[in-house]
Amino acid sequence: MNFTVTHTEGAARRGKLVLPHGEVDTPQFMPVGTVASVRAIAPDDLWRVGAQIVLGNTYHLLLRPGPEVVAQMGGLHRFMSWEGNLLTDSGGFQVYSLAEQRKISEEGAVFRSHLDGSRQELTPERATAIQLQLGGDILMAFDECPPSQSPRAYHEEALGRTTRWAVRCKQAWLREDPQREHALFGIVQGGLHEDLRIRHAQEIAELDFEGNALGGFSVGEAPQAMWEGVARAAPLLPAQKPRYLMGVGTPEDLVRCVLAGVDLFDCVLPTRVARNGLLFTRRGRLQIKAARYARDPGPPDPDCGCYTCRTFSRAYLRHLFAAQELLAFRLNSIHNLAFYLDLMRELREAIERGEAQRRAGNILERFAAGE
Amino acid sequence: MNFTVTHTEGAARRGKLVLPHGEVDTPQFMPVGTVASVRAIAPDDLWRVGAQIVLGNTYHLLLRPGPEVVAQMGGLHRFMSWEGNLLTDSGGFQVYSLAEQRKISEEGAVFRSHLDGSRQELTPERATAIQLQLGGDILMAFDECPPSQSPRAYHEEALGRTTRWAVRCKQAWLREDPQREHALFGIVQGGLHEDLRIRHAQEIAELDFEGNALGGFSVGEAPQAMWEGVARAAPLLPAQKPRYLMGVGTPEDLVRCVLAGVDLFDCVLPTRVARNGLLFTRRGRLQIKAARYARDPGPPDPDCGCYTCRTFSRAYLRHLFAAQELLAFRLNSIHNLAFYLDLMRELREAIERGEAQRRAGNILERFAAGE
Numbered sequence: 001m002n003f004t005v006t007h008t009e010g011a012a013r014r015g016k017l018v019l020p021h022g023e024v025d026t027p028q029f030m031p032v033g034t035v036a037s038v039r040a041i042a043p044d045d046l047w048r049v050g051a052q053i054v055l056g057n058t059y060h061l062l063l064r065p066g067p068e069v070v071a072q073m074g075g076l077h078r079f080m081s082w083e084g085n086l087l088t089d090s091g092g093f094q095v096y097s098l099a100e101q102r103k104i105s106e107e108g109a110v111f112r113s114h115l116d117g118s119r120q121e122l123t124p125e126r127a128t129a130i131q132l133q134l135g136g137d138i139l140m141a142f143d144e145c146p147p148s149q150s151p152r153a154y155h156e157e158a159l160g161r162t163t164r165w166a167v168r169c170k171q172a173w174l175r176e177d178p179q180r181e182h183a184l185f186g187i188v189q190g191g192l193h194e195d196l197r198i199r200h201a202q203e204i205a206e207l208d209f210e211g212n213a214l215g216g217f218s219v220g221e222a223p224q225a226m227w228e229g230v231a232r233a234a235p236l237l238p239a240q241k242p243r244y245l246m247g248v249g250t251p252e253d254l255v256r257c258v259l260a261g262v263d264l265f266d267c268v269l270p271t272r273v274a275r276n277g278l279l280f281t282r283r284g285r286l287q288i289k290a291a292r293y294a295r296d297p298g299p300p301d302p303d304c305g306c307y308t309c310r311t312f313s314r315a316y317l318r319h320l321f322a323a324q325e326l327l328a329f330r331l332n333s334i335h336n337l338a339f340y341l342d343l344m345r346e347l348r349e350a351i352e353r354g355e356a357q358r359r360a361g362n363i364l365e366r367f368a369a370g371e
Numbered sequence: 372m373n374f375t376v377t378h379t380e381g382a383a384r385r386g387k388l389v390l391p392h393g394e395v396d397t398p399q400f401m402p403v404g405t406v407a408s409v410r411a412i413a414p415d416d417l418w419r420v421g422a423q424i425v426l427g428n429t430y431h432l433l434l435r436p437g438p439e440v441v442a443q444m445g446g447l448h449r450f451m452s453w454e455g456n457l458l459t460d461s462g463g464f465q466v467y468s469l470a471e472q473r474k475i476s477e478e479g480a481v482f483r484s485h486l487d488g489s490r491q492e493l494t495p496e497r498a499t500a501i502q503l504q505l506g507g508d509i510l511m512a513f514d515e516c517p518p519s520q521s522p523r524a525y526h527e528e529a530l531g532r533t534t535r536w537a538v539r540c541k542q543a544w545l546r547e548d549p550q551r552e553h554a555l556f557g558i559v560q561g562g563l564h565e566d567l568r569i570r571h572a573q574e575i576a577e578l579d580f581e582g583n584a585l586g587g588f589s590v591g592e593a594p595q596a597m598w599e600g601v602a603r604a605a606p607l608l609p610a611q612k613p614r615y616l617m618g619v620g621t622p623e624d625l626v627r628c629v630l631a632g633v634d635l636f637d638c639v640l641p642t643r644v645a646r647n648g649l650l651f652t653r654r655g656r657l658q659i660k661a662a663r664y665a666r667d668p669g670p671p672d673p674d675c676g677c678y679t680c681r682t683f684s685r686a687y688l689r690h691l692f693a694a695q696e697l698l699a700f701r702l703n704s705i706h707n708l709a710f711y712l713d714l715m716r717e718l719r720e721a722i723e724r725g726e727a728q729r730r731a732g733n734i735l736e737r738f739a740a741g742e
Contacts, residue, residue, distance in 0.1 A: 036690065040697035043682070065665065065690040072666055073686050081682045294436065295443055311414070311452045315444050319407065319436040326411035329697050 001138075001183040001210050003242050007352050011235060011261035014351040017242055019137040020181065021077065021085040024052045025348055026242065026263040029254065029340045030087060031271065035060045036070070036080040039271050040329040041337070043082045049306060049338040050345070053085035053137070055266045058130055059094030062120065063113050067133040075135030087266070088136035090127045090169075092143040092187070093215065093247065104144060106161065124168035128184075132176055140213065141169040143187040148219045155191050162189055163203045170207055185211040185244060188237065192221060192229050201236035211242040214262075218248045226253070231260040251280055251343060251367060255360045258347045270340050274332035277321045280339040282363075284370040286314075288332065293318040306338035307331075372509075372554040372581050374613050378723050382606060382632035385722040388613055390508040391552065392448065392456040395423045396719055397613060397634035400625065400711045401458060402642065406431045407441070407451040410642050411700040412708070414453045420677060420709040421716070424456035424508070426637045429501055430465030433491065434484050438504040446506030458637070459507035461498045461540075463514040463558070464586065464618065475515060477532065495539035499555075503547055511584065512540040514558040519590045526562050533560055534574045541578055556582040556615060559608065563592060563600050572607035583608040584615040585633075594624065602631040622651055622714060622738060626731045629718045641711050645703035648692045651710040653734075655741040657685075659703065664689040677709035678702075 003026075007014035017024040031038045031046065032055045038046060046054060056076050061067060073079045076086055092109075095102055099111035099120070108123030122130075127142035142165050144158040166186050173184045186209035190196035204212060214233050217226050230245060234257070237243045244264035245257050254265055270280065279286040281301035286293075288300070296314035308317070308331040320328035343363070350359035374397075378385035388395040402409045402417065403426045409417060417425060427447050432438060444450045447457055463480075466473055470482035470491070479494030493501075498513035513536050515529040537557050544555045557580035561567035575583060585604050588597050601616060605628070608614045615635035616628055625636055641651065650657040652672035657664075659671070667685035679688070679702040691699035714734070721730035 035694045035696060036687070037694075037696045037698045040701075042678075042698055042701065044678070064694055065686075069666060069686065069690070073668055073684060079684070079687055079690075081687070295440060297444055307413075307415070313444060313450070315436075315440065316407070316450055316452070319440070319450075323406045323408075323435055325406060325408045326697060326700050327408045327413055330411075330413065330701065 003211070003240070005240070009351050009354050009356045010259065011231070012259050012351050012356045013261055013263060014348050015242070015263060017263070019053070019085045019183070021083060021137055022052060024085060025345075027258045027344055027347055028052060028264055029344045030055045030264060030266040031337050032057070032266055032268045033080065033082070034268070035064060036076060038333075038337075040275065040333045041271070043080065045307075045330070045334055046082065046084070046337075049334060050341045051084060051337070053087060054082055056086055056088045056134060056136060057091070057094060058088050058127060058134070059091035059098065059122075061134060062091065062122075062130055063115050063118075067130045071133040071135070077135065085138070086134075086136040087138040088131045088134050088140065089246070090131065090140040090142040090187075091122050092127075093145045095122060096145045096147070104161075106164070108142070108165075124165040125172045128169050128172040129176065132182065136182060138183045138185055138211065139173065141166045141184065141186050141209070143189060143215055145189065145215055145219075146191070148191045148216060148221050150191070152193060155189070155193060155196055159189055159196060159200045162187065163200065166204060166207055170209065183210040185209050185213050185242075187213045187215045187246070188233065189216045190233075191216050192225060194232055197229075197233045198236060201233065205238050209241070211244060212237040213244040213246050215246050217245060218253070223250070223253065227256045227260070230257050230262065234261040251340070252364060254340070254343060255347065255363055258344075259356060259360055270336035271333045274336040275329045277328075277332065279332060280336050282366060284367050288314065288317050288321050290318070300335055301339065304335065304338060304342065306335050308335040308338075374582070374611070376611070378725075380722050380725050380727045381630065382602070383630050383722050383727045384632055384634060385719050386613070386634060388634075390424070390456045390554070392454060392508055393423060395456060396716075398629045398715055398718055399423060399635055400715050401426045401635060401637040402708050403428070403637055403639045404451065404453070405639070406435060407447060409704075409708075411646065411704045412642070414451065416678075416701070416705050417453065417455070417708075420705060421712045422455060422708070424458060425453055427457055427459045427505060427507060428462070428465060429459050429498060429505070430462035430469065430493075432505060433462065433493075433501055434486050434489075438501045442504040442506070448506065456509070457507040458509040459502045459505050459511065460617070461502065461511040461513040461558075462493050463498075464516045466493060467516045467518070475532075477535070479513070479536075495536040496543045499540050499543040500547065503553060507553060509554045509556055509582065510544065512537045512555065512557050512580070514560060514586055516560065516586055516590075517562070519562045519587060519592050521562070523564060526560070526564060526567055530560055530567060530571045533558065534571065537575060537578055541580070554581040556580050556584050556613075558584045558586045558617070559604065560587045561604075562587050563596060565603055568600075568604045569607060572604065576609050580612070582613040582615060584617050586617045588616060589619045589624065594621070597624070598627045598631070601628050601633065605632040622711070623735060625711070625714060626718065626734055629715075630727060630731055641707035642704045645707040646700045648699075648703065650703060651707050653737060655738050659685065659688050659692050661689070671706055672710065675706065675709060675713065677706050679706040679709075
């Protein structure tokens with residue numbers, strides 16, 4: 001893995017991340033392919049919207065189809081037929097948000113599958129081994145992700161454990177991937193407590209991972225609080241390595257956090273809301289089921305060049321969604337992903353020209369104004 | 372519209388149907404785009420599997436989004452962004468199979484929508500006017516389609532009415548489409564009563580439609596009875612005009628009915644069963660959810676060149692289906708449509724070489740043998 005920052009403007013950075021499955025222009029958004037599929041979207045759709053790197057969920061793939069199956073089928077790239085880059089998370093977040101009857105100990109997490117109640121275990125070593133079986137280009141350290149409203153004492157306890165787990169993840173990775181074919185990123189927690197973020201960022205930075213992530217944002221706090229937290233936390237991460245803000249966010253979040261110096265994002269939001277009929281456009285949010293679009297011959301977003309916008313009218317997309325036709329989910333998802341990836345491209349180009357601050361203001365203003 | 376039979380072998384025919392949106396090689400299968408969308412499939416998928424003509428359902432489009440909306444959006448081709456040919460049915464079959472509280476009179480059918488209970492009316496004139504609003508390349512006469520188990524007396528009554536309705540459809544079409552931009556086909560009913568089929572085929576033939584269809588097959592009778600019924604009924608339709616067998620059928624049905632002299636088919640079967648995980652292959656039916664495919668790295672059908680077979684393994688498709696991922700529905704549907712359209716191409720080429728009878732036997736044998 002190689003990472004170069006080519007331009008900066010304030011805290012914002014334009015960079016290039018070289019990975020085994022191609023270059024990633026940063027800042028970049030990673031569509032989420034939960035169970036080896038970005039919902040409703042095929043690999044050729046991903047290429048067409050310009051995706052360079054896709055995320056896979058270790059927790060979900062552990063439960064179904066199981067990492068042994070994926071490994072036997074040649075790894076996650078080959079299994080899902082995605083020739084671009086892949087990042088796998090460690091499962092830490094899902095252990096907290098999805099799993100049942102979880103018990104955390106120094107050793108790791110024991111929990112029951114939300115699908116079939118089966119007993120599962122994730123430790124730093126096992127999370128790393130599973131991710132190596134999946135074969136992603138970037139792996140994540142196994143972390144503990146407490147809800148942001150947790151008592152401060154619990155945050156402190158979780159931080160200590162996450163650091164000790166990070167050490168074990170790095171040891172497991174060095175042992176099992178001695179050629180460093182896969183990059184390993186560390187995760188900084190600490191909720192909205194600035195002093196904890198500072199302390200944990202130092203601890204994780206000292207472990208010298210190939211990249212660093214901010215976890216525990218966008219877990220219930222107000223957007224403004226998140227933006228401020230990220231703006232304080234991002235500069236704490238080593239400047240010469242990629243910075244990844246996990247599970248974020250809305251278009252507004254992306255714009256603000258790019259300005260704060262974040263390089264990588266992932267979120268299910270664009271595809272999830274697409275399946276609920278919400279389309280992002282340069283002029284704001286569009287609820288496609290609204291009656292006013294029933295006879296609207298225009299594209300969802302006149303400034304978008306995606307397959308959906310080039311090919312179909314709002315009237316047709318509204319009809320498909322009203323009839324709950326399966327095609328609606330794919331077409332809406334294609335557009336929202338294209339919107340996110342275009343937004344990131346626009347921000348990258350603005351950073352190159354030193355116009356990111358101004359451009360971000362324009363984007364947010366136009367997005368808020370609506371049609 | 373222009374239709375030429377270029378080759379015959381026994382009752383089987385190879386022909387070319389020239390329509391406003393391109394040529395249709397016959398025998399041909401028409402994917403069904405019920406509410407202006409072939410379920411889970413986009414127009415570019417349809418091109419790639421080789422579709423030349425797609426069916427739209429008048430009953431469904433009447434209820435949602437309504438023919439006025441489609442007309443205002445530039446007609447059904449433009450609405451759904453399908454540049455190939457379209458055939459619209461007349462709604463007669465759905466009035467019987469889906470609508471509630473239907474009342475049939477000499478004037479037409481009054482019924483309640485299966486979606487919202489709203490009162491609806493279809494008469495020969497209105498079914499024709501709606502189809503002209505939709506703007507398909509081939510329109511169908513409005514017919515009465517009694518269940519095959521109905522008493523003979525009811526069949527006779529329905530036949531007489533269908534003939535009188537056919538006269539009214541033709542008058543409405545001549546009045547409203549004087550340039551004959553859209554072709555109108557008649558429909559022959561009569562269930563499995565050979566004498567009724569003969570009588571009705573003569574009545575409909577005398578009305579000199581541009582093509583003729585067989586309705587009322589594959590409505591509950593055994594396959595063998597249907598094949599024999601079609602083999603007797605197809606030759607009763609004028610030889611110089613296209614013959615369309617409505618709502619049929621399985622791969623076995625298509626092979627046998629091509630030999631009987633049918634030129635056009637439509638059926639929801641390939642896409643419907645695809646959504647239930649059933650894939651057609653040259654070696655028979657494949658239930659993708661079966662555990663034995665969990666680690667099968669091969670394509671669904673090694674002899675198929677569709678996107679699904681070129682790109683994904685059985686193991687992956689099984690995983691997608693088990694996880695009920697939306698992508699499963701699209702990939703399975705693409706394959707089954709490709710299978711159907713390839714099957715028709717193979718039969719056309721066999722007729723050209725005078726080998727259809729032999730080839731059909733081989734196809735059926737291999738299909739029955741399984742893997």
